[in-house]
Amino acid sequence: MGRNTRKRRTPLATKIVAGAAALAVGGGGLVWANFYASAHEDHGGHNRTRSAGAQVATIDCPDVGQKIRDVPDRARGEVDGELATMDSQITNAYQRLATTRRAQAGDSQFVQNSILGPLKDRRKAIIDRIQLEINRAGGKADDNLDELAGCQGRPADQQNGGGQNGGGQNDGGQDDGQNGDGQNGDGQNGDGQNQDDNGNGVAGPVADDFVDINDVQPNSRNSRNGLAANGDGGSTGTFATDCGVNENNLFNSDNLIAAPGVDNGAHHTHDYVGNQDNDAFSSDEDLANADTSCQNQGDKSTYYWPVLRLQDGTQEFDANDQGGGAEGNIGKILKPAQAELKFVGSQQGDVVAMPKFLRIITGDAKSFTNGDANANTSWSCSGFEDRQVTDKYPLCPEGSQVLRTTNFQSCWDGQNIDSANHRDHMAFVQEDGSCPEGFQAIPQLQVRLAYDIPTPTVENGQVQNPYAVDSFPEQLHKPITDHNDFINVMDEDLMNEVVDCINRGEDCQ
Known part of the structure; x- marks a missing residue:
């Protein structure tokens, strides 16, 4: 199949690098391992029961774009570019989550210290720039946007039904999710294989x-x-x-x-x-x-x-x-x-x-x-x-x-x-x-x-x-x-x- 071949132009306000470089596996792109599934599953004739909290499957970040209101027209291009950078940051953090399972199994604080903490700092810097761009253009930026910087990890079978409130704003929740209960050799052996990936090597569907x-x-x-x-x-x-x-x-x-x-x-x-x-x-x-x-x-x-x-x-x-x-x-x-x-x-x-x-x-x-x-x-x-x-x-x-x-x-x-x-x-x-x-x-x-x-x-x-x-x-x-x-x-x-x-x-x- 073809694709849109229109010549790409570098945006003036914001230059976005299109995601992290692919982590090549064989001849393909990044292998997105499914380190999750339902809490009760039968694999190969034996049943495994795992706590929902034992599988940190994805990165859950508050959606800053949905909280922004007063953006003057002349600042919207810059703000949209900053928001797109935040999306790329989440993608990169998720890539790191999906490819560091062995490290997570050996360190209960790995996700927090190596993924979520740095991600919060990077998001905070972008939120600060967004606020500055809005104010410079004559708008009034929400002073509370900083509260949206922190992200959390959570299992795939735990849908966020209420948006980004309550526990969705914290950086923790990782201790019991990284204790080795779900990150051990049983499907999490670090060799790129996983029993829950449907043989496709990608994160979903299940x-x-x-x-x-x-x-x-x-x-x-x-x-x-x-x-x-x-x-x-x-x-x-x-x-x-x-x-x-x-x-x-x-x-x-x-x-x-x-x-x-x-x-x-x-x-x-x-x-x-x-x-x-x-x-x-x-x-x-x-x-x-x-x-x-x-x-x-x-x-x-x-x-x-x-x-x-x-x-x-x-x-x-x-x-x-x-x-x-x-x-x-x-x-x-x-x-x-x-x-x-x-x-x-x-x-x-x-x-x-x-x-x-x-x-x-x-x-x-x-x-x-x-x-x-x-x-x-x-x-x-x-x-x-x-x-x-x-x-x-x-x-x-x-x-x-x-x-x-x-x-x-x-x-x-x-x-x-x-x-x-x-x-x-x-x-x-x-x-x-x-x-x-x-x-x-x-x-x-x-x-x-x-x-x-x-x-x-x-x-x-x-x-x-x-x-x-x-x-x-x-x-x-x-x-x-x-x-x-x-x-x-x-x-x-x-x-x-x-x-x-x-x-x-x-x-x-």
Whole structure:
């Protein structure tokens, strides 16, 4: 497969080194050992019971970007660059965690002294720079951001359900996690082999990340995020845009919204449909002048999401690259068999036009450590659409496709095309379908991706040939980290057509 070959430019404000150098093993990139799994597992006919605290699987850091509010426009580029550097620091710390298991087994304070302590110092220095940049630009930086410098290690089966509060702000919690109980020769022998890595040598997914779709209760998923935004009492029309399934093989590990000007800002690979000039260095002018894969040439919007991969041993084009195999994203990239992009209306009334270059991020690429407050993707199987899950990958019966559905925020603040944390300018509808005070309804983007994926097998607590969403390395390929991104680059005539169609109650394309 190909990739986006647009010439990379060095950002003026911040020069980011794209992650640590890969730790080569054989012909591939870094081997990301899975030093975790469920607390009760059966391996090779014998059962091992381990305390959840005995396996420090990943690095859990408070998400500084989500806490930043008052950032003047002229400081946003610098702040976004600093935040991207923090992401690289976490990636590097996770790499060190995954490759020092023998040292951890011999020293109960190794993780704290050699990984978490230095990481806190580096994060503190960046937070200080962020505060200085905000204040210099005329803003008022939060004096409490320093409290977010410390990180902790925690096991993979302990999801952070409440964001970064309480124990999530400390640096400790390592003593019983590094006492040798889970870091001994039983799978932690330092030779690169591990019984819990599914034979793939990467951190996730594991058997507990999957669920048989037949075991999911119908209509059990919380639909607070507006899964049915259009209703009989409001604007009931729809507008569909066909932009293909990335037939042009446009891939990169950038994130133009969250990390503009930063090479490999996402640390995972994205599929792109629509606009064909998507990378971290694309300006609004670049987007406006680009080609589009959409059938309606008036739609130059960019739609992108992390790729799914089948961990079947395939050496993909990025097997040795940052964002790919060098950061634990391995296996065959799976293109959707179908990508449905549809805009719908509001339960409570008419919608208004989106501003050009409006940016929306939905879901949270760091939900495993941040908590599920912003998690939004729904996983299901064709023929079982009434059974939806957010924190599991579905095991679908033969002939059924894996479905991946995301419904975006549909309330806009009426002023801004972006915000400092890339969220505050948008909101979900409230329980009655109305927008919060100060927000107005815009067409809601709904993305439905269908995949033909051979069903993984789960036996004796192991999953064979799993599929997984690309993720930040420390997020362990958890399904709850799935997310979706959109930049509106429709021309004015087409956007007005979308709004008129939806408000008239028609189905258009």
